[in-house]
Amino acid sequence: xxLDLKSNAVTPLQEQVVAALRAAIAAKRLLPGxxxxxxxxxxxxxxxxxxxxxxAYDRLAAxxxxxxxxxxxxxVAGREAPLTLAVPDAVPGRAAPxxxxxxxxxxxxxxxxxxxxxxxxxxxxxxxxxxxxxRRALRGIAAMKGSQLLQYGHxxxxxxxxxQIRLRLAELDIAVTPETILLTxxxxxxxxxxxxxxxxxxxxxxxxxxxxxxxxAVLRAHRAKALAVPxxxxxxxxxxxxxxxxxxxxxxxxxxxxxxNPTGLSLAPGQAHRLLNLAQRYGFRIVEDDVFRDFQSVxxxxxxxxxxxxxxxxxxxxxxxxxxxLRVGFIAGPEETIRHLADLKLATTFGxxxxxxxxxxxxxEDGSYRKHVAGLREKLRRxxxxxxxxxxxxxLKVWTETEQGIFLWMELPAGAPDATVLAAQAIxxxxxxxxxxxxxxxxxxxxxxxxxxxxxxxxxxxxVLGKLLRRK
Amino acid sequence: xxLDLKSNAVTPLQEQVVAALRAAIAAKRLLPGxxxxxxxxxxxxxxxxxxxxxxAYDRLAAxxxxxxxxxxxxxVAGREAPLTLAVPDAVPGRAAPxxxxxxxxxxxxxxxxxxxxxxxxxxxxxxxxxxxxxRRALRGIAAMKGSQLLQYGHxxxxxxxxxQIRLRLAELDIAVTPETILLTxxxxxxxxxxxxxxxxxxxxxxxxxxxxxxxxAVLRAHRAKALAVPxxxxxxxxxxxxxxxxxxxxxxxxxxxxxxNPTGLSLAPGQAHRLLNLAQRYGFRIVEDDVFRDFQSVxxxxxxxxxxxxxxxxxxxxxxxxxxxLRVGFIAGPEETIRHLADLKLATTFGxxxxxxxxxxxxxEDGSYRKHVAGLREKLRRxxxxxxxxxxxxxLKVWTETEQGIFLWMELPAGAPDATVLAAQAIxxxxxxxxxxxxxxxxxxxxxxxxxxxxxxxxxxxxVLGKLLRRK
Numbered sequence: 001x002x003l004d005l006k007s008n009a010v011t012p013l014q015e016q017v018v019a020a021l022r023a024a025i026a027a028k029r030l031l032p033g034x035x036x037x038x039x040x041x042x043x044x045x046x047x048x049x050x051x052x053x054x055x056a057y058d059r060l061a062a063x064x065x066x067x068x069x070x071x072x073x074x075x076v077a078g079r080e081a082p083l084t085l086a087v088p089d090a091v092p093g094r095a096a097p098x099x100x101x102x103x104x105x106x107x108x109x110x111x112x113x114x115x116x117x118x119x120x121x122x123x124x125x126x127x128x129x130x131x132x133x134x135r136r137a138l139r140g141i142a143a144m145k146g147s148q149l150l151q152y153g154h155x156x157x158x159x160x161x162x163x164q165i166r167l168r169l170a171e172l173d174i175a176v177t178p179e180t181i182l183l184t185x186x187x188x189x190x191x192x193x194x195x196x197x198x199x200x201x202x203x204x205x206x207x208x209x210x211x212x213x214x215x216x217a218v219l220r221a222h223r224a225k226a227l228a229v230p231x232x233x234x235x236x237x238x239x240x241x242x243x244x245x246x247x248x249x250x251x252x253x254x255x256x257x258x259x260x261n262p263t264g265l266s267l268a269p270g271q272a273h274r275l276l277n278l279a280q281r282y283g284f285r286i287v288e289d290d291v292f293r294d295f296q297s298v299x300x301x302x303x304x305x306x307x308x309x310x311x312x313x314x315x316x317x318x319x320x321x322x323x324x325x326l327r328v329g330f331i332a333g334p335e336e337t338i339r340h341l342a343d344l345k346l347a348t349t350f351g352x353x354x355x356x357x358x359x360x361x362x363x364x365e366d367g368s369y370r371k372h373v374a375g376l377r378e379k380l381r382r383x384x385x386x387x388x389x390x391x392x393x394x395x396l397k398v399w400t401e402t403e404q405g406i407f408l409w410m411e412l413p414a415g416a417p418d419a420t421v422l423a424a425q426a427i428x429x430x431x432x433x434x435x436x437x438x439x440x441x442x443x444x445x446x447x448x449x450x451x452x453x454x455x456x457x458x459x460x461x462x463x464v465l466g467k468l469l470r471r472k
Numbered sequence: 473x474x475l476d477l478k479s480n481a482v483t484p485l486q487e488q489v490v491a492a493l494r495a496a497i498a499a500k501r502l503l504p505g506x507x508x509x510x511x512x513x514x515x516x517x518x519x520x521x522x523x524x525x526x527x528a529y530d531r532l533a534a535x536x537x538x539x540x541x542x543x544x545x546x547x548v549a550g551r552e553a554p555l556t557l558a559v560p561d562a563v564p565g566r567a568a569p570x571x572x573x574x575x576x577x578x579x580x581x582x583x584x585x586x587x588x589x590x591x592x593x594x595x596x597x598x599x600x601x602x603x604x605x606x607r608r609a610l611r612g613i614a615a616m617k618g619s620q621l622l623q624y625g626h627x628x629x630x631x632x633x634x635x636q637i638r639l640r641l642a643e644l645d646i647a648v649t650p651e652t653i654l655l656t657x658x659x660x661x662x663x664x665x666x667x668x669x670x671x672x673x674x675x676x677x678x679x680x681x682x683x684x685x686x687x688x689a690v691l692r693a694h695r696a697k698a699l700a701v702p703x704x705x706x707x708x709x710x711x712x713x714x715x716x717x718x719x720x721x722x723x724x725x726x727x728x729x730x731x732x733n734p735t736g737l738s739l740a741p742g743q744a745h746r747l748l749n750l751a752q753r754y755g756f757r758i759v760e761d762d763v764f765r766d767f768q769s770v771x772x773x774x775x776x777x778x779x780x781x782x783x784x785x786x787x788x789x790x791x792x793x794x795x796x797x798l799r800v801g802f803i804a805g806p807e808e809t810i811r812h813l814a815d816l817k818l819a820t821t822f823g824x825x826x827x828x829x830x831x832x833x834x835x836x837e838d839g840s841y842r843k844h845v846a847g848l849r850e851k852l853r854r855x856x857x858x859x860x861x862x863x864x865x866x867x868l869k870v871w872t873e874t875e876q877g878i879f880l881w882m883e884l885p886a887g888a889p890d891a892t893v894l895a896a897q898a899i900x901x902x903x904x905x906x907x908x909x910x911x912x913x914x915x916x917x918x919x920x921x922x923x924x925x926x927x928x929x930x931x932x933x934x935x936v937l938g939k940l941l942r943r944k
Contacts, residue, residue, distance in 0.1 A: 039642045054642045072780040073647040106818055107627065129622045138614035138621075138827070142607040149610075150601045152796045155579065170511045170526040175545040185657055185799070188822040196693060201673055217819030221668060305510075308544040324624045325826035327657070346578055347689035350660040353825050354797035355610070 013048045017056040025065055025076055036066065036074040097420040100435055102213035105423075108432045117464075119456040120423075120434035122261070123324050124406065128379065128454050130363065130372045134323055137362040147358060152351035155342045157183025157330070161361040165316075165330050168364075172293075173305035174314060176332045182342050183352050187291045187317035187329035188214060191254065193341045194287050194313055194331065195222045196348075198251055206244060206253035206284065208236060210409075210439035210448070212261040215254045226441040229253075231263055233400050235271050238278065245282035252285050257302050259292035262409045262439050262450040264402035266300040276303060279311045290316045291329075294373040295380065295405050309334045318360050320406070321373055326356035380406060384453050390462050391451065394469055399448070408451040416469050418446045425471075429464045489518060489528040497537055497548055508538065508546040569892040572907055574685035577895075580904045589936075591928045592895075592906035594733070595796050596878065600851065600926050602835065602844045606795055609834040619830060624823035627814045629655025629802070633833040637788075637802050640836075644765075645777035646786060648804045654814050655824050659763045659789035659801035660686060663726065665813045666759050666785055666803065667694045668820075670723055678716060678725035678756070680708060682881075682911035682920070684733045687726050700913040701725075703735055705872050707743050710750065717754035724757050729774050731764035734881045734911050734922040736874035738772040748775060751783045762788045763801075766845040767852065767877050781806045790832050792878070793845055798828040852878060856925050862934050863923065866941055871920070880923040888941050890918045897943075901936045 024030045036057070037045065043053040057074050060066035067077045109121035118125075141147045148158065156162060162178035169176050184190040191214075199205065201223035207215045209228035219226050227244045230237040236255070244250065253275075258266040267275070279286050288303045293316055304314035309332070317329030331341060345352075363369040388398060388408060395413030412419060419435030426433045436448030496502045508529070509517065515525040529546050532538035539549045581593035590597075613619045620630065628634060634650035641648050656662040671677065673695035679687045681700035691698045699716045702709040708727070716722065725747075730738040739747070751758050760775045765788055776786035781804070789801030803813060817824075835841045860870060860880060867885030884891060891907030898905045906924075908917030 038645050039647070040645045050643045051639060054639055068647060068649050103815055103818070123623070126622045131621055134621045135614040138610045142610035142614065149603055149606050149797055150598045150795045151595070167526050171522040173510045173512045175511070175540060177540050185821050185825070186823065188820060192820040214819060214822070217815075221816055221819050319822075323622045324823055325621055327821070327823060327825045343575060343689075344693055346575075347686060347693050348660060348664040349657050349799070350686070350791075351658065351796055351799060353657070353799045353828060355828060355831075356825060359827075 014052045014056050017046060017048065017052070018059050021056065021060055022065060030076045032076050034076045035072070036076065038073060097418070097424045100420040100423050100438070102217055102438045105434060105438050108427060115430055117431045117455065117458050117461050119451050119461055120432040121452055121455055123320060124454045128376060129323055130368065133363050133368050133372065134359055137359040140362055141355065141358050148354040153354045155346055156181065157352040158354055158357035158361060161357045164361060164364045169332060172299055172302045174302055174332065175308070180335050180338050181330050181332045182338050182345065183357055184329045184331060184345065185349065185353060186319050186327040187289060187315055190315040190329050190331040191287065191289065192218055193344055195219065195224065196344055197337070197340050198285060199224045204248040204250040206241060206250045207441055208255055208260060209442055210262050210436060210445050212256065213438045216441055228441040231260070231265065235265055235268060238271065238274055242278055245278060245284065250284045252287060253279065254287050254289065256292060257288040257290055258296050258300055259402070259405035261292065262407050263400055264405045264407060264409060265400060266296065269301045272301045272303055272306055276307050276311065286312045288312060288314050290314060291320055292405055294321050295377060297377055297404065304332065313337065321376065322360060322363060326359055327353060328356050328360045380453060383457060384408070387451070387453055387456055394462065394466050406453055408453055410449055410451065412447045412449065413469065419449050420446065422468050425468050426464055431461055431464045489520065489524070490531050493528065493532055494537060502548045504548050506548045507544070508548065510545055569890065569896045572892040572895050572910070574689060574910045577904070577906060577910050580899060587902055589903045589927070589930050589933050591923050591933055592904040593924055593927060595792060596926045600848060601795055602840065605835050605840050605844065606831055609831040612834055613827065613830050620826040625826045627818055628653065629824040630826055630829035630833060633829045636833060636836045641804060644771055644774045646774055646804065647780070652807050652810050653802050653804045654810050654817065655829055656801045656803060656817065657799040657821065657825060658791055659761060659787055662787040662801050662803040663759065663761065664690055665816055667691065667696065668816055669809065669812050670757060671696045676720040676722040678713060678722045679913060680727055680732060681914055682734055682908060682917050684728065685910045688913055698913040703732070703737065707737055707740060710743065710746055714750055717750060717756065722756045724759060725751065726759050726761065728764060729760040729762055730768050730772055731877035733764065734879050735872060736877045736879060736881060737872060738768065741773045744773045744775055744778055748779050748783065758784045760784060760786050762786060763792055764877055766793050767849060769849055769876065776804065785809065793848065794832060794835060798831055799825060800828050800832045852925060855929060856880065859923070859925055859928055866934065866938050878925055880925055882921055882923065884919045884921065885941065891921050892918065894940050897940050898936055903933055903936045
């Protein structure tokens with residue numbers, strides 16, 4: 001067909017092009033499935049800008065007349081259904097129970113649909129987070145002379161924030177210098193960097209069962225093998241851990257020292273000591289992921305404090321308490337390891353987000369962070385008991401009496417469907433539940449659900465769950 | 473010793489503690505090398521806060537009386553020199569020529585010392601970057617209702633920015649949808665994600681020789697093998713590339729389609745076509761890293777435009793033109809690949825920096841970005857010829873007449889020392905030079921230097937280089 005689509009000059013260029021293309025499609029001068037001219041050709045032939053050309057195709061696509069195919073350009077629609085975008089999309093949808101895995105759950109949890117109840121997710125709702133403080137910090141950074149807005153900055157990250165993290169670690173008796181702290185893009189990146197540094201493909205890594213599901217994903221990404229260490233009501237089963245250490249020679253143990261995800265358990269002093277001895281005896285290292293630290297009002301022992309970074313790396317972050325949109329975490333460890341990790345970070349993501357680090361630094365420095373996390377603990381203290389009572393009224397039982405942290409880890413009543421079945425059914429009602437299996441490398445814990453307390457206050461959650469439990 | 477150090481209550485707590493500890497050290501009640509009480513014990517014994525205790529130790533450390541050892545706590549100084557911090561530190565220092573490798577250069581380039589001339593680095597000086605625009609954008613985001621400051625956001629990243637990137641790619645005839653773009657923490661992370669997705673340890677990967685040195689670092693991190701493809705004045709040596717493809721079955725080819733780093737060459741249409749045919753024939757994929765795009769005033773062909781994402785992944789970023797402190801890049805590719813990369817990103821860094829993406833989005837949307845990059849090109853157009861003349865006056869020769877981009881790739885005069893020797897000598901004069909070898913997986917190009925044009929305007933650079941060249 002003739003590419004010159006502009007017939008007269010009364011209506012805006014884009015509308016003319018849209019109209020001409022629509023007419024050509026209607027008249028079958030352009031047939032279903034036919035490739036349309038490239039943006040540049042359309043623009044050149046019609047003396048319009050490429051922007052206008054794209055906009056024209058966009059409007060036709062919105063009308064269902066044109067389809068964009070990422071591999072090849074724009075086509076007349078009609079021969080096949082418009083592309084469905086099978087990207088990690090966040091629209092709640094049906095799922096067979098067997099598809100209810102960590103990735104499914106993460107995708108559902110990242111849904112932006114406000115109507116969805118995110119009982120499964122790992123973070124606090126917006127209203128609990130210090131949005132005003134972040135806005136204030138952004139304004140401050142925008143106004144401050146000398147704020148670091150342009151360059152990569154120090155390979156270890158924004159120094160004033162490292163200095164504050166050092167003080168925060170000292171409160172836990174963990175002695176570091178700012179030079180043995182590396183800032184990372186969230187705690188997840190810290191874990192990933194450690195895996196890169198310490199693991200070879202095929203290596204075995206100890207993880208808690210149940211434990212944080214993203215450890216499994218990151219280990220898969222490193223082609224490492226997750227060894228499930230059973231968690232009992234008294235904490236990690238160290239006898240089982242030792243058997244695994246003997247039989248599989250793990251390189252690493254990834255765990256939460258405090259308010260373990262999902263059980264809420266914290267390491268007891270004796271247990272911490274025995275664990276470190278096992279690490280020493282069997283030559284594995286321990287990564288303690290302390291992202292829940294600020295939800296604990298009285299600190300329990302940290303492995304890094306006992307061990308002084310002989311076998312332990314310590315990491316944390318501010319995604320849970322300040323904002324997940326900023327991506328600020330850190331890792332502390334022996335000088336030599338931190339140096340290697342910094343080189344790896346340089347090689348694989350080059351720099352740090354200086355702006356985000358400055359926001360976190362401001363909130364820590366002006367004292368508002370301390371007040372904020374005290375407020376969060378208080379809110380959880382008030383929110384947890386009524387939710388627990390409502391869930392108990394449905395027959396669920398708490399597994400451990402931790403009374404702290406952002407999660408409730410609860411067992412389903414006898415006779416209830418498995419948690420994955422419930423999760424697959426609940427999603428159809430706009431409720432994202434976290435079934436125990438996603439926390440389990442051995443796919444056990446089928447009778448458990450993890451509830452994000454702050455995200456589970458809507459009465460509809462209890463209604464939906466009650467209905468599903470009665471349905472059988 | 474007795475831990476209760478407070479004798480009276482006249483002076484501030486911290487000063488009392490400092491004075492008491494100093495006295496104990498002076499009186500040899502605490503001996504050189506002796507371990508000091510932990511922060512918590514010191515705080516508890518003296519009924520002071522851990523902060524005060526840390527501050528006290530900090531002050532003693534500043535006075536050289538106490539040493540913090542990351543592995544074990546605080547110690548009385550004296551038995552050994554205080555820890556030297558051997559972290560990726562950025563203080564210019566001596567280096568033997570054989571130590572002048574990419575990591576050395578990156579560390580030197582990240583020096584925060586203003587007196588250092590950063591001719592080696594890959595980014596523009598602060599004064600060239602849109603600092604006011606970033607401040608304006610931060611203020612806007614701080615003020616805007618509904619700005620995304622708290623949550624992880626969509627797995628693919630901030631949608632409005634993806635929509636704008638789609639328009640920018642359309643200008644290069646690259647057809648994508650926002651659903652086939654994944655935002656990343658800088659272009660470096662995009663490359664890293666691709667390597668994770670497509671490479672197994674031991675795989676071979678084609679890279680340009682000379683080429684961007686960080687490719688070598690990222691390939692090492694993936695335990696992949698870099699195959700050096702010679703770059704000639706006419707572009708990549710496709711015959712050599714084909715021989716490597718036959719003999720080593722590479723999985724990937726990492727390259728810049730435009731203003732190749734360091735040579736400044738751009739793909740010619742015929743070459744692009746032949747390269748794609750080679751990729752097809754030998755079954756490798758191509759990652760085109762288009763971070764220099766906005767320094768090109770008239771676009772040359774992009775592989776993704778020709779190939780429509782059959783074998784090509786396309787990536788870019790804004791670190792060169794807006795800010796390296798924000799870390800905003802992207803990758804575009806086939807839907808299925810992008811889905812995998814998004815899952816990997818979720819597993820390894822979880823989210824995206826929403827704040828940074830919003831800053832970039834604002835600058836693109838309000839049109840200031842377009843003006844800014846036009847200004848950058850104009851500035852380079854004015855800065856390049858005088859620098860080139862000054863370097864030519866020292867006997868250096870440009871290798872290709874590209875006349876665009878942010879680098880000059882120049883050959884040393886006959887009889888001059890090797891570039892690594894010059895770089896090792898120049899660092900002592902506070903000048904960081906980029907020797908050709910760091911761009912070369914085969915450690916060739918010993919007679920070349922890459923100059924960052926905008927960072928090389930200081931007369932002292934020419935003085936130092938001139939002196940070193942005369943010295944022999």
